[in-house]
Amino acid sequence: MFKVLVSDPISDQGIQLLYDAPDVEVVKQTGLSEDELVAIIGDYDALLVRSQTRVTEKIMNAASKLKAIGRAGVGVDNIDLEAATKRGIVVINAPDGNTIATCEHTFAMMMSVARFIPQAYKKTVEGVWDRKTFVGVELRNKTLGIVGMGRIGTEVAKRAKVFGMEVIGYDPFLTEERAEKIGVQLKTVNEIAAQADFITVHTPLTKETRHIIGPDQFALMKPGIRIINCARGGIIDEQALVAAIDKGIVAGAAFDVFTQEPPEADHPFLQNPKIIVTPHLGASTIEAQENVAIDVSDEVLHILRDEPFKNAVNMPSVPANVLNKVQPYFELGEKIGRILSQITQGAVQEIVIGYSSSLIDVDTSPITRHIVKGVLTDRLDGVNIVNAMHLAKTRDIHISIQKSSSQTAFTNLLTVTLKTKQEQKTLAGTLVAEYGERIVRIDGYSVDFAPQGNVLLVSHNDKPGMIGRVGTLLGNQDINIATMHVGRQVIGGAAIMVLTIDKPAEINVVTELEKLPEIVTVRELSL
Ligand SMILES: NC(=O)C1=CN([C@@H]2O[C@H](COP(=O)(O)OP(=O)(O)OC[C@H]3O[C@@H](n4cnc5c(N)ncnc54)[C@H](O)[C@@H]3O)[C@@H](O)[C@H]2O)C=CC1
Numbered sequence: 001m002f003k004v005l006v007s008d009p010i011s012d013q014g015i016q017l018l019y020d021a022p023d024v025e026v027v028k029q030t031g032l033s034e035d036e037l038v039a040i041i042g043d044y045d046a047l048l049v050r051s052q053t054r055v056t057e058k059i060m061n062a063a064s065k066l067k068a069i070g071r072a073g074v075g076v077d078n079i080d081l082e083a084a085t086k087r088g089i090v091v092i093n094a095p096d097g098n099t100i101a102t103c104e105h106t107f108a109m110m111m112s113v114a115r116f117i118p119q120a121y122k123k124t125v126e127g128v129w130d131r132k133t134f135v136g137v138e139l140r141n142k143t144l145g146i147v148g149m150g151r152i153g154t155e156v157a158k159r160a161k162v163f164g165m166e167v168i169g170y171d172p173f174l175t176e177e178r179a180e181k182i183g184v185q186l187k188t189v190n191e192i193a194a195q196a197d198f199i200t201v202h203t204p205l206t207k208e209t210r211h212i213i214g215p216d217q218f219a220l221m222k223p224g225i226r227i228i229n230c231a232r233g234g235i236i237d238e239q240a241l242v243a244a245i246d247k248g249i250v251a252g253a254a255f256d257v258f259t260q261e262p263p264e265a266d267h268p269f270l271q272n273p274k275i276i277v278t279p280h281l282g283a284s285t286i287e288a289q290e291n292v293a294i295d296v297s298d299e300v301l302h303i304l305r306d307e308p309f310k311n312a313v314n315m316p317s318v319p320a321n322v323l324n325k326v327q328p329y330f331e332l333g334e335k336i337g338r339i340l341s342q343i344t345q346g347a348v349q350e351i352v353i354g355y356s357s358s359l360i361d362v363d364t365s366p367i368t369r370h371i372v373k374g375v376l377t378d379r380l381d382g383v384n385i386v387n388a389m390h391l392a393k394t395r396d397i398h399i400s401i402q403k404s405s406s407q408t409a410f411t412n413l414l415t416v417t418l419k420t421k422q423e424q425k426t427l428a429g430t431l432v433a434e435y436g437e438r439i440v441r442i443d444g445y446s447v448d449f450a451p452q453g454n455v456l457l458v459s460h461n462d463k464p465g466m467i468g469r470v471g472t473l474l475g476n477q478d479i480n481i482a483t484m485h486v487g488r489q490v491i492g493g494a495a496i497m498v499l500t501i502d503k504p505a506e507i508n509v510v511t512e513l514e515k516l517p518e519i520v521t522v523r524e525l526s527l
């Protein structure tokens with residue numbers, strides 16, 4: 001039974017999927033401190049959070065069973081991603097579910113700041129009928145500058161066009177073609193500062209976006225500009241904004257997010273009549289909360305059940321059409337990695353991975369990840385597909401990929417070479433329709449066996465009687481041989497024998513085999 005802890009208020013309808021799963025027990029406990037989480041997290045296989053729970057390294061260090069952290073929302077700045085990756089914990093988010101809610105909140109804020117709605121409401125309910133102070137501006141014919149043209153920025157742009165606004169935008173990853181399609185003119189941040197009547201930001205908070213709108217940009221702005229932040233506190237320099245309001249440059253600002261949440265009672269925004277605020281409500285609609293909860297629940301179930309998942313934040317995402325092509329090779333890749341690791345002596349320095357035939361035109365990086373996991377599995381603790389590449393990097397293991405279009409006898413072929421200081425070994429495998437995974441080459445020898453069950457790999461000299469000797473010794477130990485394959489390069493030279501046997505060979509059997517004349521090494525593979 002998998003245990004899932006929900007530590008923030010997340011829609012019950014959204015996580016119904018988890019409640020209904022026969023193999024999952026859901027525990028809801030919100031408002032826990034870091035120490036309280038540390039005390040209980042060891043019991044859980046997955047953790048679901050919104051933005052309140054800060055999932056720190058200390059919590060993850062205590063999370064011995066944790067496989068997944070699901071963020072019911074977009075931003076994962078409350079989760080220590082590096083710590084999660086090191087520990088092999090998959091962090092997933094729900095990137096699509098709250099796009100519209102946040103876009104609509106941005107619009108609500110833009111219209112509120114244009115028409116002084118919160119200020120006018122406050123006065124009216126206080127009994128003051130003031131129709132002079134709150135003369136606003138229209139959106140029509142105004143220029144909206146959008147910094148960050150991802151999902152939310154794009155939706156904001158679409159709505160702004162309908163309101164008759166001219167939209168200019170900045171996003172380092174937005175192509176001219178896509179900008180043209182959305183009807184947005186691409187500008188630099190400084191051009192946006194100089195030309196816009198309204199600016200809204202929709203980026204994550206990163207080193208590059210922190211204070212992307214700061215004193216230098218405020219200095220370029222036209223008097224009367226209005227600023228909106230429904231993304232993350234700190235993207236707009238809060239102090240510089242207050243200074244720009246004081247100087248008469250900025251006519252109003254609308255903020256849903258703060259550098260520190262909740263802000264201190266004396267935060268300058270809270271006293272400023274030109275700044276309207278909401279308590280991080282961008283995603284707070286019934287629909288968005290259900291959407292994001294459904295999305296993360298679904299993904300968490302997949303992760304717990306070892307099924308493919310898509311929205312991992314600490315692993316490259318794989319589009320469904322690519323996943324369909326590469327997924328059949330995951331197990332083969334992992335087994336090749338494991339076999340190589342078991343037959344190669346010494347610390348791994350390099351893994352050379354060759355993809356050929358039908359594998360040259362697809363993104364094979366997910367297969368690479370499985371091969372590296374296989375190589376490291378029997379050498380390190382706690383290796384999984386999330387941390388495999390990270391662990392390889394921290395151990396200075398160089399990974400090189402070669403794609404070859406030269407003809408082979410196979411419709412698909414994975415060739416992996418493991419290099420250590422002492423030696424190097426190569427294994428090739430393929431997927432054969434109806435036969436499944438086959439190992440077809442070990443170093444220079446052609447072989448053909450299924451990498452499963454109990455496999456003995458015997459290196460020997462090609463002399464008469466070898467098969468009989470090995471067969472007799474195993475027979476005397478009551479070990480039945482299921483399949484046997486012998487490969488050699490030249491008559492009388494070095495040869496290899498691959499035996500699949502019906503039960504594991506005890507260590508003494510391996511030692512006895514090694515004592516037979518003309519036997520060089522014997523390795524029992526554990527797969
Ligand atoms: N207030 C709220 O409740 C919510 C806030 N958010 C915030 O909104 C942000 C945007 O969300 P989405 O649009 O869904 O994410 P997204 O990932 O679709 O878009 C973010 C965009 O920012 C761009 N970007 C990254 N670095 C940039 C830079 N230096 N300059 C300009 N653009 C840059 C990216 O290229 C991307 O297109 C999230 O990161 C999150 O922090 C999201 C949902 C709810």
Ligand SMILES: O=C(O)CCC(=O)C(=O)O
Pocket residue numbers: 050051072073074075076098280281282283284
């Ligand atoms: O969970 C929430 O309400 C916050 C949403 C948010 O900020 C996000 O998805 O990035």
